[in-house]
Amino acid sequence: WQVRTGDDIAEGRILVNAAGAWADEVARLAGLTPLGLTPMRRSMAQLPAPAGHDIRTWPMVIGAGERWYCKPEAGKLLVSPAEEDPMPPHDAYADDMVLAEGLDRYQEMVTEPVTRVEANWAGLRTFAPDRLLVIGPDPRDPDFFWHAGQGGFGIQTSPAASELAADILGDRASELRRSLAPAFSPARFG
Secondary structure: OEEEEOOEEEEOOOEEEOOHHHHHHHHHHOOOOOOOOEEEEEEEEEEEOOOOOOOOOOOOEEOHHHOOEEEEEOOEEEEEOOOOEEOOOOOOOOOHHHHHHHHHHHHOOOOOOOOOOOEEEEEEEEEOOOOOOEEEEEOOEEEEEEEEOOOOOHHHHHHHHHHHHHHHHOOOOOHHHHHHHHHHOHHHHO
């Protein structure tokens, strides 16, 4: 494989596709058929902690039907409308109306009103069609390795997912490889 960036060329025998929302686009650039990954926007609002409350030990709270959630983070509250809006890969930003609707649903269930949004942002959570991780060599070209489809759970799954990828790439036997590799293999889409 050769990857050109400006005047620089990087070469390698195996190309690891860990491009998140752009993973299917990278496959196309490599001449391979995409897997049908779907990037979905998820927005967040950072709110000040309700006056007089120490929120450091507050739990994460998920609204009925997962129509919003909130959790403490560094002395602030993070509130999300928990949306999953399919989007093309791009530099994601929060949609003001989606955020306002989510904050309204949150506010209906709490006693402290939302008085100020200190910051907001969005990210793209990318899912495979079956919503499982995709980790392993492409069945059409074993030198193209997929590591995609974390779907918003990358932080929680990254230690085990990285260990599984390393075991497969290093051709090492492991319990993870034996038990999880078939379920996460991109060959399941073939």
